[in-house]
Amino acid sequence: MIITTVVAAGVSTMNVGTAHSEVNPNTRVMNSRGMWLSYILGIGLLHVILLSIPFASVPVVWTLTNLIHNLCMYLLLHTVKGTPFETPDQGKARLLTHWEQMDYGVQFTASRKFLTITPIVLVFLHGWKVAYHYWSSVTGKICIVHFYIYSSCPIMCIIL
Known part of the structure; x- marks a missing residue:
């Protein structure tokens, strides 16, 4: 949105809403x-x-989907x-990972819950679609190991 104001010397324009306040x-x-x-797509x-x-x-495709997704997210x-930009x-953010920066470090926000639940749903889909094929189910369980380590919710670790 551009707001135009008339000044005595001429016309000046002011850009409103183009910069973020974060x-x-x-x-x-x-x-x-x-x-x-976009993430799901x-x-x-x-x-x-x-x-x-x-x-x-x-x-094999379900196993690779889980492995690639979880490796990239890790x-x-x-x-x-x-x-990735100058702030x-x-x-202050130089020594923090993206997970630590997300939502100003507040735990249990909607974004963090979404990013925690998505790999779990992928593992359940993986097990259901491959009918619990031995090697695929073993690698599917290995895919979720970083949530055992990095999850801030111990209940989720017990469930899995």
Whole structure:
């Protein structure tokens, strides 16, 4: 939205609503419009791409979907530190992972619950679709191991 004001010397324009007010945009990225849908569609796209491999069976594809998804989420959420852009927070986010920066570090927000539940649902889908094939179910359970370590909810660890 551009607001035009008439000044005695001429016309000046002022851009309103073009800049964000967040000190660190990493804190609110998972709450932005359409992010959860994009995340689910990305997982579905990965699965469809893996299904298009001619020699891969369905249990192997579900296993690969789980492995690739959880490996990428582990690396992006729990390993990479800092922000991909310059922030005016004087280096406070430099030593924090994305999981620690998300929602200003508040636990049990909707975004964190969504990111915790999604791999669990993927493992249950994996087990259901492959009819608990031995090797696929073993690797599917291995996929969720980082939530045993990094989960801030001990009840979720007991359930799994």
